Structure formats: C-alpha cells, structure tokens
Amino acid sequence: MKLHWSPRSPFVRKVMLFAHETGLVDKLECHRTVVAMTKPNAELLPDNPLNKIPTLILDDGSPLYDSVVICQYLDGLHAGPKLFPTEPKAYWTAMQRCSLGDGLLDMLLLWRNERERSHPDPAYLSAYAVKFDASLANLEKEADALAATPFGIGHIAIGCALSYTDFRFPDLAWRPSHPKIAAWLADFVKRPSAKATEARDG
Amino acid sequence: MKLHWSPRSPFVRKVMLFAHETGLVDKLECHRTVVAMTKPNAELLPDNPLNKIPTLILDDGSPLYDSVVICQYLDGLHAGPKLFPTEPKAYWTAMQRCSLGDGLLDMLLLWRNERERSHPDPAYLSAYAVKFDASLANLEKEADALAATPFGIGHIAIGCALSYTDFRFPDLAWRPSHPKIAAWLADFVKRPSAKATEARDG
Incomplete structure (x- = not known):
C-alpha cells in the first residue's frame, strides 16, 4: 500500500x-507528499x-482517508x-x-497558520x-483513566496532539499546571513507536 | 440523551x-447551543x-463527539x-x-470564515x-457508484456537504458542469429526513 x-x-x-x-x-510504501493549506x-x-x-x-488503487479511517483499516490487517x-x-x-486528540490537533494546525498570517x-x-486551555483541563481530569486503559487509538491521537504542541508551540508552558497528563505524555514519548516517528525540524 | x-x-x-x-x-433532547470559531x-x-x-x-453524563462517532453510536441503537x-x-x-463529505464541509466552513474576515x-x-473544484470532480466521477449503493453514512455526509454549499455558497454554480452528482443531490434533498432537517436562514 x-x-x-x-x-x-x-x-x-x-x-x-499505529503501524x-x-x-x-513494512506494508507501507511511504511517498513523500508536501501539502500546505494554501498550496x-x-x-x-x-x-x-x-x-x-x-x-x-490500497492495492486496488482506491484511496482511503482520513487518519482515523486508515488506522481502523490497518487494525484489521494484523493479528496482535x-x-x-x-x-x-x-x-x-x-x-x-x-x-x-484529533480535534485538538486540527485546532493547533489552524492556530499555527493564524500566527503566520500577515494579518492574524x-x-x-x-x-x-x-x-x-479547556482541552488541557479536560485531559488532566481524564489522565488517570487514560493511563489505566490498554493502549489504543485514543492514546495515539492524544499523544500525537500533545507532542505536536511541544514541537510547534514550545511557548505554551502547559506542564506545571497539568502534572498528570504531563507524566502520561512522558511515558508515551518513550514508546519505541513514538521514538521512531518523532517529528524533527530541518 | x-x-x-x-x-x-x-x-x-x-x-x-441520521436520527x-x-x-x-425522539431519543434526542436537542439543546440549542450557539458556537462560532471566534466565540x-x-x-x-x-x-x-x-x-x-x-x-x-449520554445518559451516564459522558460526552460523545464528533458527528461520525455520534452517528456510529446511534447506529447501534436501532433495529433497522x-x-x-x-x-x-x-x-x-x-x-x-x-x-x-466531512472534509469538504470542514473546508467550506473555513472558506466562509475566510470570506468574512476583515483581511481575507x-x-x-x-x-x-x-x-x-477537485472535490466536485471526484464526486461527479463517483456519482453512479454512490447512487447504486444502499443509503448510508457516506451519502449523508456528502449530501449535507453539498446542501451546505447551496445554503452558504449560492454563487458557486457547480451544477452545469457536474450533472450526475447534481441529479443525485436532487434525489437526496427529497428524502423526508433531508426535508425535516433542512437549514433555513433567519
């Protein structure tokens, strides 16, 4: 694919x-495709x-998106x-x-674009x-339950959204006031899957 | 709920x-909640x-979103x-x-907001x-297959996106160049569920 x-x-x-x-x-043939909202x-x-x-x-040529649909499709292709x-x-x-997690990420992408406009x-x-702020308050409240649940698609979406916050919004000092979800994220980023996919600038 | x-x-x-x-x-207690991207x-x-x-x-107080997740949840609550x-x-x-359909609708909402900015x-x-244009070209190509498939969540998303186009972007004269999907939409809007939920300005 x-x-x-x-x-x-x-x-x-x-x-x-997820993969x-x-x-x-190894089933994914990654093809670099550059996109931007305005290009x-x-x-x-x-x-x-x-x-x-x-x-x-897919191998029959048909497209599949968005990321949730792709992940759910992939979940049917493995025995674990x-x-x-x-x-x-x-x-x-x-x-x-x-x-x-996905909604937070969508919002962060729009926020970043807004910051970069000539007239924000x-x-x-x-x-x-x-x-x-409301999302972080919600995640802090849910952090214990999140940590107690077997790892899955919800954890992946939330972990990717918070990691993106660190990557593109280092100025948002959210950790001191949200210690539980910060501790959860510290474990998330140590997973081999997270390390293998970490975003790097350059 | x-x-x-x-x-x-x-x-x-x-x-x-969908309901x-x-x-x-009758299972949904609709509570008017006004939202806007900036409010x-x-x-x-x-x-x-x-x-x-x-x-x-939900009746236990837990929230569920977005619209796809809600629809999929509702699909488990009926016998049809x-x-x-x-x-x-x-x-x-x-x-x-x-x-x-949902991605097209997301894009139309952003487009409408862009038009209304002081500095678009x-x-x-x-x-x-x-x-x-690319979305309409895609839908025109898929219109026969869409019409041939039993009505479901895909039809609802596409029908709501195209109806929103008519509601908020009447200036986009897309029908003459996309006759097949226009004919499909003409059938969609006649469904009792579509008539009962039609958006009206005012």
Whole structure:
C-alpha cells in the first residue's frame, strides 16, 4: 500500500505510530507528499481532493482517508491486540478520546497558520487559546483513566496532539499546571513507536 | 440523551438526518447551543473543550463527539438496516465517502470564515476554490457508484456537504458542469429526513 506521507505531519505520524505498534510498517510504501493549506499539491488532488495527508492508496488503487479511517483499516490487517477496542464501552471511550486528540490537533494546525498570517485575527488567536486551555483541563481530569486503559487509538491521537504542541508551540508552558497528563505524555514519548516517528525540524 | 444542537450547523444536521433515517429522533433532547470559531461557548466547553457541535451527552453524563462517532453510536441503537455497512468492503467505501463529505464541509466552513474576515487572504481563498473544484470532480466521477449503493453514512455526509454549499455558497454554480452528482443531490434533498432537517436562514 502506498501512503502519501511527510515526516513532520502530525496526522501522518498517527498512522506511522499505529503501524509501528501493530507491526505493519513494512506494508507501507511511504511517498513523500508536501501539502500546505494554501498550496494544493496537484499530484495528490486526484487521490484526495481535500489535499490532506495521510492518504492511503490500497492495492486496488482506491484511496482511503482520513487518519482515523486508515488506522481502523490497518487494525484489521494484523493479528496482535486490537488498538480499536472490540468491547463496546471501551470502543466508545477510545473513539471519544480519538476525537478529542484529533480535534485538538486540527485546532493547533489552524492556530499555527493564524500566527503566520500577515494579518492574524486577535479574535481567532484568543479563541484558540481558550480551547487549548479547556482541552488541557479536560485531559488532566481524564489522565488517570487514560493511563489505566490498554493502549489504543485514543492514546495515539492524544499523544500525537500533545507532542505536536511541544514541537510547534514550545511557548505554551502547559506542564506545571497539568502534572498528570504531563507524566502520561512522558511515558508515551518513550514508546519505541513514538521514538521512531518523532517529528524533527530541518 | 442530550444533544448540543443548532438549527443551521451542517454537522448537527448530519446527526439529525441520521436520527430521522433510523427512527431515533425522539431519543434526542436537542439543546440549542450557539458556537462560532471566534466565540467559545462557556457552557459547552466542559462537555467539549473544542467548542464544537454536535456534542452528545449520554445518559451516564459522558460526552460523545464528533458527528461520525455520534452517528456510529446511534447506529447501534436501532433495529433497522444499518447505515454503517457491516460488510467490510462496503464499510470502507462508506467511511471513505464520509471522510470526503466531512472534509469538504470542514473546508467550506473555513472558506466562509475566510470570506468574512476583515483581511481575507487571497492564497487561502484560491486554495479553497481549487479543493472545491477537485472535490466536485471526484464526486461527479463517483456519482453512479454512490447512487447504486444502499443509503448510508457516506451519502449523508456528502449530501449535507453539498446542501451546505447551496445554503452558504449560492454563487458557486457547480451544477452545469457536474450533472450526475447534481441529479443525485436532487434525489437526496427529497428524502423526508433531508426535508425535516433542512437549514433555513433567519
């Protein structure tokens, strides 16, 4: 399978981290595809008209996205413990956490773009800050439960979102006021799958 | 179950349309919750720190989002034909279509916000136009297959995205060059579930 990939995309990282956790990395032929919100990539548009990565191309040529759908698809291709829980209550908890992590990440990407505009809108900037604070408060409250749950898609989404915060928003000093989720993240980044997929500037 | 709801949110409409299709409308206690990208709603933030609707509150008080997760949850609560296919190939096709419809809708919301800024960025505006054209070209190519597939979550996402285009972007005259998907949408909007959830300005 071909994966439209980039080394610093946090949503691509979700898929790569998932593939490392499930032993599927060798099944993915990573194809470097550069995208930016304001620069549609003409090569990607036929596979994904929304111009987003990751986009997976199955062996029959059909495309699959977004990152959650790709991860869920990959979860059917390995024989290890499933990262999408099969028990209903655990499944909905995991999907809820995945939506929080992905939504936080979406917001951080918009926030970063806003900061880089020639005319950043203060109303957007302050709304992003409010949502970030509310998200961290929520994660701090849920940190014990997160740590007590078998590792899965919810952990991956939240870990990738918080790691992206450290990568692109080092000015947000969120750790002192959120010690539990900070401790959880410290364990997350030590996983071999996290180390293998860490974003680096350059 | 309580649903953070608004009559003109296209993502809320997805959930309501889904509830109409599956006979679950009476199970949802709709609570009007006004959100805007630049105006976080303090009442919603504890349930959803990303400040987005729809957000479902289950009877045990736990929140569930985003719209896809809510729809999939609702699909387990009725005895009729499932709108998330159970056969794997049909499931991935439906999820792929759902991602395209939802991604198109996300993009349209950003595009509308961009148009309303005091300093719209021409690079964003033109990128949105490129992605819109690519999405419509993709949908036109897939229209026959879409029409031939049993109605489900993919159809709902695409139908809500295209209906939102008509509602908020009446200037985009996409029908003449995309007759097949236009014909499909003409059937979609006639469904009782679509009529019952149609967005109206005012």
